[in-house]
Amino acid sequence: MGKQNISDDDIQQATCAVLNDKGEPVGTAWLVSSEGHLLTAGHLLGTAEPKKEIYVQFLGEAPCLANRVSWGYQKEMGIDYAVLKLDFQSEQYRFLPIQLIESASSNLGEFRLYGFGISLKYMCACKGHFIGNYERLNCHRVFRFRSEDADERGYSGSAIFSDKLQAVVALQIQAIPAEGTVFGMPLYRIADLWKPLQDISEGNAVKLNPQKRGLYIIQLGNVIKTKNYENAVYRMAFAIICNLAGEKKAEEVRPIFTPYLENSYSREVNKKERILNDFFGQHYKVHNLIQEVCNNHNGIFICISELNVITKHRGWFKRFQEDFILFFTDRFRINFCFDSSYFIHYDDKEHFQNRMR
Known part of the structure; x- marks a missing residue:
């Protein structure tokens, strides 16, 4: 025009x-x-x-x-x-x-x-x-x-x-x-x-390929060796970024994630709080990195494989749905499925600790 x-x-x-x-x-x-x-x-x-x-x-x-x-x-x-x-x-x-x-x-x-x-x-x-x-x-x-x-x-x-x-x-x-x-x-x-x-x-058409779809199979089995729920969520989020954006671009935002990826990281979290929503709201560089990948695809489908969670908290999977899956679905319109994944609950605290070592 x-x-x-x-x-x-x-x-x-x-x-x-x-x-x-x-x-x-x-x-x-x-x-x-x-x-x-x-x-x-x-x-x-x-x-x-x-x-x-x-x-x-x-x-x-x-x-x-x-x-x-x-x-x-x-x-x-x-x-x-x-x-x-x-x-x-x-x-x-x-x-x-x-x-x-x-x-x-x-x-x-x-x-x-x-x-x-x-x-x-x-x-x-x-x-x-x-x-x-x-x-x-x-x-x-x-x-x-x-x-x-x-x-x-x-x-x-x-x-x-x-x-x-x-x-x-x-x-x-x-x-x-x-x-x-x-x-x-x-x-x-x-x-x-x-x-x-x-x-x-610049007067050009929007450069998007409507036929381009993204399928990512992400193995998280070695990602979540931690007893800390919040730490696990951040590790999985970073693993998704590495797969979607590539290792090179992921390294650009690694310093933002580093404090959250440590085993020692912990803070009180309200059960109704969606922790990734708060994190991405503060760090727009991370948000924009994922948004850029999503804008270049007509749809992104993530298959999470080999996710094994041993937990003493009965509500872990429900919270995981709300904090993690629904966050990426609502914010970025990413679809998920799970393959060969297990969520195991142990009432015995000592047994839980031994298994997590």
């Missing part, structure tokens, strides 16, 4: 409402590719365990399903995005042009966006001007804007369109109505987390 004057109608036709389970608008998404990809704010899908699919609604159309492709949310780091894929061909809609600029200033002039939401009965416009960069935690950049229209809820996820550049440069993630301040996550940061956005910005 070449550079041209983009009208309000162009932005409106590419913009849709994000709906909650009651069919009510709670935010905004917009079309970013000819393949039907949408960008929106990650918190609209959830801040811990995002929805796998969600309904969106274009102007004058019935609600339609969109599937989650990529997602990230870490407010203090200015990460709040989701990539969705429409469940139908979208030739009737024109996607919006984007630019991956890394810095914003008042010289960029005015912006405009359109959005839906809880307090917006119809699509509404928001206009204002660029202020500049805002650094969160000293190194995580978001763009800052000023607008008198920012008091409406529901612009989250909207495309922040630069009139000067004639392109979208960020998506709205937060507004402070009392100050008339809007914060947007720069698209260049989303491109770091979801690589196909770089191709889109």
Whole structure:
């Protein structure tokens, strides 16, 4: 899509409402590719365990399903995005042009966006001007804007369109109505987390092979020689990363895992706490490594083989399902099966200790 004057109608036709389970608008998404990809704010899908699919609604159309492709949310780091894929061909809609600029200033002039939401009965416009960069935690950049229209809820996820550049440069993630301040996550940061956005910005089709599927058989028999439940979960998670991303890339994140892989590692864990969810939320480099592999496959199927667990805790396998299997299934849409694996429970503490040696 070449550079041209983009009208309000162009932005409106590419913009849709994000709906909650009651069919009510709670935010905004917009079309970013000819393949039907949408960008929106990650918190609209959830801040811990995002929805796998969600309904969106274009102007004058019935609600339609969109599937989650990529997602990230870490407010203090200015990460709040989701990539969705429409469940139908979208030739009737024109996607919006984007630019991956890394810095914003008042010289960029005015912006405009359109959005839906809880307090917006119809699509509404928001206009204002660029202020500049805002650094969160000293190194995580978001763009800052000023607008008198920012008091409406529901612009989250909207495309922040630069009139000067004639392109979208960020998506709205937060507004402070009392100050008339809007914060947007720069698209260049989303491109770091979801690589196909770089191709889109260069006018290329998304480089994904829909026929490519991944089958990984992972033997964990020698991985979990530990009495520590948490330690076992982290060791298995790292083993999966080594198999999915390859040993070379896995070595890049090994320092992050090292404290958790030691036999001595231990801390009190709430039984309802999903420990990997907490870990991956803090370490986005690990999250993005797996996400990149998953984005390049139409499906990943992991067969865990030779997993033998001897435990004195009766709830081990149930916790393992919640902490480990459901985590990778919900977050990365990875499927699992088990082959030649055993979970053995011993009531006798001394017998348990002898076997684990």
